[in-house]
Amino acid sequence: MKRGLRSHRKTARNNAIIFGIAAAVYGSVIFYFSSQSGIPDLVSPIFSISDKLVHFLEFALFGSLLFLAFSSAGWRPWDATLAIILGCIYGVTDEIHQLFVPGRFGDATDALVNGAGVVVAVAILALIDHRIHPSPRSPDLEKA
Secondary structure, rough: OOOHHHHHHHHHHHHHHHHHHHHHHHHHHHHHHHHHOOOOOOOOHHHHHOOOHHHHHHHHHHHHHHHHHHHOOOOOHHHHHHHHHHHHHHHHHHHHOOOOOEEEEOOOOHHHHHHHHHHHHHHHHHHHHHHHOOOOOOOHHHOO
């Protein structure tokens, strides 16, 4: 029994590390593209869809990676809250960062859309996670 629990904890820790690294790398990619004066040719066709949709999806993925890192580490019930707080702060700082890049500008609406992407993605993943791994009920709730 202990052997299985240790194996599960090791797998969870490894997943937390992998998702944490993925979130950090993806955050670096966001920073890199935000540092560019112009939109690279590779992503120009994507921006023709909608700038706001791109911001939403970009930060939905970032929020998802943060949530997966925190939830894999077993930081319940703070995993969703931490992912939302960090993802939204990064979304705001990304727009502030663009104020200092020639040819770019920071946009409050983009910051809100960044945060919305984080919140929606984390909420969906937290709901799925809660359905897969329901938290044990309090004995007081079962009596009611």
